[in-house]
Amino acid sequence: MNERKAILRVENLKTFFRTPRGIVKAVNGIDITVYEGETLGIVGESGCGKSVTSLSIMGLLSKSAFTAEGHIYFDEKDLTKLKEREMRRLRGNKISMIFQEPMTSLNPVFTIGEQLSEPLLQHRNLKKRERRQHIIEMLKTVGIPRAEEIIDEYPHQLSGGMRQRVMISLAMLCEPKLLIADEPTTALDVTIQAQILQLMKNIKQEKQMSMILITHDLGVVAEMCDRVVVMYAGQVVESAPIRTLFDEPLHPYTQGLLASLPHSNTRKKELKTIPGSVPRPDDLPKGCAFAPRCPKVFDKCLTDKPPLFEGSVQTSRCWLYEDQLAGGEERRLQDV
Amino acid sequence: MSEYEQSKDSQPIVEAPAAPLLEVQELKKYYSIDQGWFKKNLEVKAVDGISFSVYKGETFGLVGESGCGKSTAGRTILKLNDPTAGGILFEGEDISKLGYGDMRKLRRKLQMVFQDPYASLNPKKTIRQILTEPLRVHNLFTPKERIQKAIEILEIVGLSEYHLNRYPHEFSGGQRQRIGIARAVILQPELIIADEPVSALDVSIQSQVINLLLKLQKEFQLTYIFISHDLGVIEHITDRVAVMYLGKVVELATTEEIFSDPKHPYTKALLSSVPISHPDEQKERIILSGDVPSAVKPPQGCSFHPRCPDCMEICKTKEPVTVQLSPTQSVSCHLYPKE
Amino acid sequence: GTDDQPDSEPGSETPDPSAPSRDSIVIAVESDAVTMLANTDVNYVNDVQIRNIYDPLIERDEQGQFIPGLAEEWESIDELTWEFKLRDDVVFHNGEPFNAEAVKFNIDYILDESNQSFYLSRWTMVDEVEVVDDYTVRIKTSVPFPTLPLRIADDLLIMEPTHVQEVGNEEAARNPIGTGAYEFDQWQRDEYLILTANDQYWKGEPQIKQVTFRYISEFSARLSAFLSGDVHLFKNVPVDSVANIENDDQSKIEMIGSSRINYLALNNFYEGPLQDQRVRQAINYAVDVDELLEAVLNGYGTKMTGPLSQINADYTETSDYGYDPDRAIELIQEAGYEPEDLNLQIDTPSGRYPMDTHVAQAIASQLERIGISVNIQVNEWGNHLAKIRQRDMQDMFILGWGPAYDGQGTIENLFTENSPYSGFYDPEVEEQIYAALPIFDENERKQAFDDLQHLLVEQAAWVPLWQQGDLYAVDDQLTFIPRVDERFTVFEMSWD
Amino acid sequence: MENKSRLAGFFSQLVRSPTGLLGFTIIICVLILGIAGKSIAPFPPNEANFINKLSPPLTDGHILGTDQLGRDILSRIIHGTRVSLMIGLVTVVFAGLIGTVIGILAGYFRGWVDIILMRIVDVQLSFPFILLVLVINAVIGSGLQNIIFSLVIVGWVIYARMVRSEVLALREKEFILACVATGVPRWQIIIKHIVPNLFTPIIVLSSLQIATFIIAEASVSFLGFGVQPPEPAWGNMLSEGKDYIFSAWWLITFPGIAIVLTALGVNLFGDWLRDVLDPELQGKS
Amino acid sequence: MLDYILKRAIQTIIVLLLALTAVFFLIRLAGDPTALFLPPDASRAQIEQFRTQLGFDRPLYVQYFEFMVNAVQGDFGTSLRTREDALSVVLDRVPATFQLAFTALGLSLLIALPVGILSAYKRNSIYDQVGVGFTVLGQAVPSFWLGLILIYIFAALLRWFPSGGGGSMMHFVLPTVTLAAYSVARFARFTRSAMLDILSKDYIRTARSSGTPTRRILSRYAFKNTLIPIITLVALDLGTLLGGAVITEVVFSWPGVGRVLYQSLLNRDFPVVLAGVFLIALIYSILNFITDVLYAYVNPQIRVK
Numbered sequence A: 001m002n003e004r005k006a007i008l009r010v011e012n013l014k015t016f017f018r019t020p021r022g023i024v025k026a027v028n029g030i031d032i033t034v035y036e037g038e039t040l041g042i043v044g045e046s047g048c049g050k051s052v053t054s055l056s057i058m059g060l061l062s063k064s065a066f067t068a069e070g071h072i073y074f075d076e077k078d079l080t081k082l083k084e085r086e087m088r089r090l091r092g093n094k095i096s097m098i099f100q101e102p103m104t105s106l107n108p109v110f111t112i113g114e115q116l117s118e119p120l121l122q123h124r125n126l127k128k129r130e131r132r133q134h135i136i137e138m139l140k141t142v143g144i145p146r147a148e149e150i151i152d153e154y155p156h157q158l159s160g161g162m163r164q165r166v167m168i169s170l171a172m173l174c175e176p177k178l179l180i181a182d183e184p185t186t187a188l189d190v191t192i193q194a195q196i197l198q199l200m201k202n203i204k205q206e207k208q209m210s211m212i213l214i215t216h217d218l219g220v221v222a223e224m225c226d227r228v229v230v231m232y233a234g235q236v237v238e239s240a241p242i243r244t245l246f247d248e249p250l251h252p253y254t255q256g257l258l259a260s261l262p263h264s265n266t267r268k269k270e271l272k273t274i275p276g277s278v279p280r281p282d283d284l285p286k287g288c289a290f291a292p293r294c295p296k297v298f299d300k301c302l303t304d305k306p307p308l309f310e311g312s313v314q315t316s317r318c319w320l321y322e323d324q325l326a327g328g329e330e331r332r333l334q335d336v
Numbered sequence B: 001m002s003e004y005e006q007s008k009d010s011q012p013i014v015e016a017p018a019a020p021l022l023e024v025q026e027l028k029k030y031y032s033i034d035q036g037w038f039k040k041n042l043e044v045k046a047v048d049g050i051s052f053s054v055y056k057g058e059t060f061g062l063v064g065e066s067g068c069g070k071s072t073a074g075r076t077i078l079k080l081n082d083p084t085a086g087g088i089l090f091e092g093e094d095i096s097k098l099g100y101g102d103m104r105k106l107r108r109k110l111q112m113v114f115q116d117p118y119a120s121l122n123p124k125k126t127i128r129q130i131l132t133e134p135l136r137v138h139n140l141f142t143p144k145e146r147i148q149k150a151i152e153i154l155e156i157v158g159l160s161e162y163h164l165n166r167y168p169h170e171f172s173g174g175q176r177q178r179i180g181i182a183r184a185v186i187l188q189p190e191l192i193i194a195d196e197p198v199s200a201l202d203v204s205i206q207s208q209v210i211n212l213l214l215k216l217q218k219e220f221q222l223t224y225i226f227i228s229h230d231l232g233v234i235e236h237i238t239d240r241v242a243v244m245y246l247g248k249v250v251e252l253a254t255t256e257e258i259f260s261d262p263k264h265p266y267t268k269a270l271l272s273s274v275p276i277s278h279p280d281e282q283k284e285r286i287i288l289s290g291d292v293p294s295a296v297k298p299p300q301g302c303s304f305h306p307r308c309p310d311c312m313e314i315c316k317t318k319e320p321v322t323v324q325l326s327p328t329q330s331v332s333c334h335l336y337p338k339e
Numbered sequence C: 001g002t003d004d005q006p007d008s009e010p011g012s013e014t015p016d017p018s019a020p021s022r023d024s025i026v027i028a029v030e031s032d033a034v035t036m037l038a039n040t041d042v043n044y045v046n047d048v049q050i051r052n053i054y055d056p057l058i059e060r061d062e063q064g065q066f067i068p069g070l071a072e073e074w075e076s077i078d079e080l081t082w083e084f085k086l087r088d089d090v091v092f093h094n095g096e097p098f099n100a101e102a103v104k105f106n107i108d109y110i111l112d113e114s115n116q117s118f119y120l121s122r123w124t125m126v127d128e129v130e131v132v133d134d135y136t137v138r139i140k141t142s143v144p145f146p147t148l149p150l151r152i153a154d155d156l157l158i159m160e161p162t163h164v165q166e167v168g169n170e171e172a173a174r175n176p177i178g179t180g181a182y183e184f185d186q187w188q189r190d191e192y193l194i195l196t197a198n199d200q201y202w203k204g205e206p207q208i209k210q211v212t213f214r215y216i217s218e219f220s221a222r223l224s225a226f227l228s229g230d231v232h233l234f235k236n237v238p239v240d241s242v243a244n245i246e247n248d249d250q251s252k253i254e255m256i257g258s259s260r261i262n263y264l265a266l267n268n269f270y271e272g273p274l275q276d277q278r279v280r281q282a283i284n285y286a287v288d289v290d291e292l293l294e295a296v297l298n299g300y301g302t303k304m305t306g307p308l309s310q311i312n313a314d315y316t317e318t319s320d321y322g323y324d325p326d327r328a329i330e331l332i333q334e335a336g337y338e339p340e341d342l343n344l345q346i347d348t349p350s351g352r353y354p355m356d357t358h359v360a361q362a363i364a365s366q367l368e369r370i371g372i373s374v375n376i377q378v379n380e381w382g383n384h385l386a387k388i389r390q391r392d393m394q395d396m397f398i399l400g401w402g403p404a405y406d407g408q409g410t411i412e413n414l415f416t417e418n419s420p421y422s423g424f425y426d427p428e429v430e431e432q433i434y435a436a437l438p439i440f441d442e443n444e445r446k447q448a449f450d451d452l453q454h455l456l457v458e459q460a461a462w463v464p465l466w467q468q469g470d471l472y473a474v475d476d477q478l479t480f481i482p483r484v485d486e487r488f489t490v491f492e493m494s495w496d
Numbered sequence D: 001m002e003n004k005s006r007l008a009g010f011f012s013q014l015v016r017s018p019t020g021l022l023g024f025t026i027i028i029c030v031l032i033l034g035i036a037g038k039s040i041a042p043f044p045p046n047e048a049n050f051i052n053k054l055s056p057p058l059t060d061g062h063i064l065g066t067d068q069l070g071r072d073i074l075s076r077i078i079h080g081t082r083v084s085l086m087i088g089l090v091t092v093v094f095a096g097l098i099g100t101v102i103g104i105l106a107g108y109f110r111g112w113v114d115i116i117l118m119r120i121v122d123v124q125l126s127f128p129f130i131l132l133v134l135v136i137n138a139v140i141g142s143g144l145q146n147i148i149f150s151l152v153i154v155g156w157v158i159y160a161r162m163v164r165s166e167v168l169a170l171r172e173k174e175f176i177l178a179c180v181a182t183g184v185p186r187w188q189i190i191i192k193h194i195v196p197n198l199f200t201p202i203i204v205l206s207s208l209q210i211a212t213f214i215i216a217e218a219s220v221s222f223l224g225f226g227v228q229p230p231e232p233a234w235g236n237m238l239s240e241g242k243d244y245i246f247s248a249w250w251l252i253t254f255p256g257i258a259i260v261l262t263a264l265g266v267n268l269f270g271d272w273l274r275d276v277l278d279p280e281l282q283g284k285s
Numbered sequence E: 001m002l003d004y005i006l007k008r009a010i011q012t013i014i015v016l017l018l019a020l021t022a023v024f025f026l027i028r029l030a031g032d033p034t035a036l037f038l039p040p041d042a043s044r045a046q047i048e049q050f051r052t053q054l055g056f057d058r059p060l061y062v063q064y065f066e067f068m069v070n071a072v073q074g075d076f077g078t079s080l081r082t083r084e085d086a087l088s089v090v091l092d093r094v095p096a097t098f099q100l101a102f103t104a105l106g107l108s109l110l111i112a113l114p115v116g117i118l119s120a121y122k123r124n125s126i127y128d129q130v131g132v133g134f135t136v137l138g139q140a141v142p143s144f145w146l147g148l149i150l151i152y153i154f155a156a157l158l159r160w161f162p163s164g165g166g167g168s169m170m171h172f173v174l175p176t177v178t179l180a181a182y183s184v185a186r187f188a189r190f191t192r193s194a195m196l197d198i199l200s201k202d203y204i205r206t207a208r209s210s211g212t213p214t215r216r217i218l219s220r221y222a223f224k225n226t227l228i229p230i231i232t233l234v235a236l237d238l239g240t241l242l243g244g245a246v247i248t249e250v251v252f253s254w255p256g257v258g259r260v261l262y263q264s265l266l267n268r269d270f271p272v273v274l275a276g277v278f279l280i281a282l283i284y285s286i287l288n289f290i291t292d293v294l295y296a297y298v299n300p301q302i303r304v305k
């Protein structure tokens, strides 16, 4: 696995927001690596920083956000150092993104075709006819019937599933190396979700690209991903290959998460739960962010922030594994 | 010792008694959409003749895809919408024709929990006001006692007196949903309709709220109609399930039957679409083609036929009737012809 | 104005400034003319414009005295008949000759109800117009009408009969033909009226070849148009702006005591303290007209002491109440009040007369000096007039009257029960007025009007204020002699 | 305690916004002038002094000069503050009340009530604000009450529209459904649940409307239907001074500045208030 | 579409009828016009006669019905002052008003759109603060005051522009600026907030994720979305500009509808006032209709079906 080439390396990324109530540390030091051709899942509860991470990679954050620290290497280029112009050349070309809300992510006053022309216009030198041809082909690839007609229709004329297909084709038009999908199916029905997931699997295989799949649904992760990163309160708490994560989760949070799924419990009986709720990013506890909810909490958790302990394939941010896994690097101990 | 604690001792009634608590008969709710003065209004057949009974103490599940009329059914049963046709018998009394005022008194026994924990609490009211209002409008207790009740119920749902004077925006989603549940439970109703009470919540919070619902059911012998699109949750919590498609109930059975032996092709497809729960799990997928059709122009015949993998000629023209396959299972599909 | 832009005809591009041809003039007036028909609308603004197109039979000189116009001479043949001898050398702009038929046509025009002339009520005593020969006309009245020449001078203008008959009133209202010094050129509603010189004018060729009346309703805009040289003449400069214009070396102020009079009416139609003569007198004592004139009007106005102004033909000198606050208080007390009991209202229009609202406020503060409390009600002009007509006025109001050249026109229309314009009515006074009106003998008539004036003063029928001072802003190089009748007779003007 | 901290939070937010703070400061100053005007003004506002008429600013203790009757402009502006504020506030209160009631009726009951009320609104919107005020004033005459009356007649419409659309949105909200489900009587739903949720938009709208009404009064005065003299109001000061821009610029300049400043302050504050109160904007941050 | 137009037309007619009714009765309350038309020495008999001529002696409801019947046929009677057809008196002024209104509108949009868009894009920058400051100021300045000050400075002191009246291009400048000042402020503020709203939308992020440059996003994507609310506002304001420019028209002696209405009101020239109100309400309704059509044009969600 290690021989494989990393296409994206996020190192100690910290993305903060300036707000009227002070600085919000939405992403507080995360490390992610995506290898060529693999699908990396990111799971975590609402507000833990999944979207901010992906938007940081895309450089699409609003003006109130800033990268306080860290690097994002894509193809050995540090994206945090790129100018907007250079970043623009990557977006929609080398890296693409699919968003959660197919209903609002398409502009209601432009036709599908007009919107899909945009990446081609920016990144490819094609004639108008060629562009149209290309788009229609792409629409067919994602399984849109009547592609020749749909191209001239407006988003509101399409159903949610269709729109998500359009979004996927938008992302795929320039055959990017990396596709980031931020909860691509959360807004969809299960039957439609199954269609879309199937489609994404096929496309990925066909185009040999890498993918980051963000979701809160462990089932989707199990179905789609090669490796998983679990986030909690702006940090990575655990990362592991997919089977390892489901079979031997290390972090108490991951364990709790898996245990609380209805399937893992007897019907009609009380579910196992993680008590409490996710802390607000501006109100993090002093030690481990998960400590207040952790069933295995001990003294050290309350006072010291754990670093990310790395095993051969698995990492975990928990003091329990201080001895089992290799210690985090020095800098991580200091800064948090 | 409070009333709530007293009731803890009594055993929940699991056995279905003969007379249903609630009986829904051929309930219809059509919305009309204004198309201008000179065109006939469009009709959305959001709920198109559904029938089922709910027995005391059970949890009755309603599943189906978005837009199939689950919420409309729930709201119409509680008469938050006026039904277009059909009967709603509550404790044997038809409430479908009651006016706002008469219905008001009955509402003590019929409550609702909403999906969106952010929209379902008035942002301008404190928790105290939110929780005492039901008691106040039904003239229960003295003002002092009401506050006492509010504190008790808060503790039951896992919050405390300390939260009494706060506003909803000071709570997390999970906490708000607990408050919404507390508001529904404080009147000690007979029936609670919970419209996707957990689907807006995070996984870890979802399980807390489900536990709370289970606990309350035990304590107060509540009857639930539980609406959800999440089959995992439905499987866990319900006793019987009705599967809806385009305003109709296509299959109704006990939860075990539905999950172990689904009959309707739609139910089958629905179950097969659920993501696997472990990477090693192998699943036979029935991937449905096409989208959910709109309720404005439902297809001829069986409304599921354009997506149905087992579609036959008859399905395209003739609407199937409901067939009772076993005492507990019924289905509307031409695959199961009536003898 | 400074730059020589004599010809700033609206609609055209600014003319070449290097050609200072001074043969046109722009006069700014407050509002549009209503109609180009003569003898129809009584409005002053209308009159000043069309009088350059139409001529009257009788004119007035600058001081208001009658002089021949289209009529060379006139006399009353008997109490019920007047005869007018007309000029025989006058032609209309369209070449038609002016003659007795034209006079008859125009008087009949007023009398014809279907024309809806607003002058009709003043002319109802005229029975018939008789054409004696081409240039002689007789007017027969139903009752003795000693003031007919006055009506003729002030109201009657001569339109070309065949034109009006041919095109109809509606068209004639837009396209007038008269005998006047200027011919109609174009009229853009609410913008301007352009007239061009009638070189065949019977009095001679006008010096100024083109006249433009521009309609500018806001004073400030008028003044700025004037100061920038777009406008060469306008009337009604507020007294406080006089200095501005005088300080401008391209401009001058011309002033004349107008025939229009301003007064404070004391209403006795209405049940109240003002029905008591002593209270009315007291108010006359308490109002210091000299101070008002000096302080509010900067001296631009001529004080009056009785019902008529000095330029009125029937004027007689009456005694002045003067300013005597102590006497005022005494009189009020005699009438059974304390000044502090009195709470009076003054109604005033706004912007109708020079400084009207300020005069009202100043009068209020003078009355307040002796303890009377006064509140002021400013009315929009239409409402003000309607209130007077409907006799809805409270205690006092400010009003102007004009032109007031003769005793009858003023006294009959002000102090009888039928006419509420002074708010004063007394049966005895009225009887005396009606006795005086039909007197045909000059001396007897004069005596009767003298007596009436004394009586009205004694009755303290109103508080006479002043003869309005008409202030004109005039381009320094324009020769313009203001007239008591407020008219812009462009024929008489010239550039230096 | 809760309220205290909210108030403190309010101020700390205010201090951080330069424009909001400026607006707030102006409003406070204007309010002080309006309330304590009588004791602050250096001269009685209606005392005519003919000798001193039209003296320019800074003569004989008349900081802003005197008018046509020799009255002190500064004192008149200070006194006029009360009238102008009163017009702004009273109109907003009445127009707001009427508009809100009508808007609620139309929005909550819909159907016939709604159709009729909204046609009335359309009628009123179909001819311009100032013209309507003029017509009404021409009918009922001028004066303070009449101005307020006519501004109210004209001003309720905007409230009615706004409230109606808010209510239409509110009545579909789940928390209102929750009330129905609980069995809360209809009138209580309106009064206890809908009305409180209208406060924020109404306050925001009102804060902007006050400025509109103050300016409208001035415009109406300008066209000759204003507050009765000698009572000083900014509008009638301007209207009385309008013929003097050439001879005594201070007559029209200072009351004009007073109006502009006040309207500016109110608008700035209103804008800020909207940003702060708008739940959507707040939710996003 | 056809039934939509029909529906709109019926609505418009109802609004017009109601408006006419309201103004008819309002104006009858305003009192008798005779005072202003007849000379002060007119006799009572003559006043009565005049009232009879006008039909004022009959019961109000009879007058009302007659008026409505005639009005429906476009006959508003003749002006009491000028004896011309009342409707044509007003119609004659429409071109002047249109010229002024549309120039002002053009000027407003020309300034307001860039200012609004840029201050939204550069939110909270100095540029934004200054822009917002000016727009708020624009709304705080009473138009007659601005007009007078402009006349004073530019017509009287500097003598760059004429102080009033219609005619050459130069005559347009000051009234246009006065009239536009308020709308500029409104439009700019509105554009800014609409733009802010749009810029936070998901689909803008989508456009950015395709690598579209900011300038193109602003000028093509966001702009078209912003246009939808702006069109509504423009229509609303154009109505006001057309009929509500009373003050500007009075200050600058502009021969427009607003001024003739104002003067007719002062003169109690009822037929003209009624014709004017009718015309303004009609124009307003037509504008609203055009807006809706335009709206549908830019907003495809309405267009279909």
Ligand SMILES: Nc1ncnc2c1ncn2[C@@H]1O[C@H](COP(=O)(O)OP(=O)(O)OP(=O)(O)O)[C@@H](O)[C@H]1O
Binding pocket: A017, A018, A019, A024, A025, A026, A027, A044, A045, A046, A047, A048, A049, A050, A051, A052, A053, A062, A064, A216, A281, D284, D285
């Ligand atoms: N523009 C912003 N300004 C301030 N805080 C922000 C902003 N955007 C996001 N945040 C904060 O950053 C944190 C992470 O947000 P993010 O959207 O990445 O969560 P997420 O994991 O994607 O959640 P979800 O599952 O709900 O999409 C949240 O606490 C959020 O409040």
Ligand SMILES: Nc1ncnc2c1ncn2[C@@H]1O[C@H](COP(=O)(O)OP(=O)(O)OP(=O)(O)O)[C@@H](O)[C@H]1O
Binding pocket: B031, B032, B033, B044, B045, B046, B064, B065, B066, B067, B068, B069, B070, B071, B072, B073, B229, B295
């Ligand atoms: N007020 C309404 N007016 C018109 N149509 C409505 C209204 N409410 C719901 N509908 C329509 O009725 C149908 C059923 O809606 P409903 O909300 O009951 O579905 P649902 O099953 O609850 O879906 P979801 O899972 O999205 O909540 C949908 O097609 C919807 O568009």
Ligand SMILES: [Mg+2]
Binding pocket: A050, A051, A052, A182
């Ligand atoms: Mg997210």
Ligand SMILES: [Mg+2]
Binding pocket: B070, B071, B072, B195
């Ligand atoms: Mg629902």
Ligand code: NI
Binding pocket: A217, B230
């Ligand atoms: Ni889910």
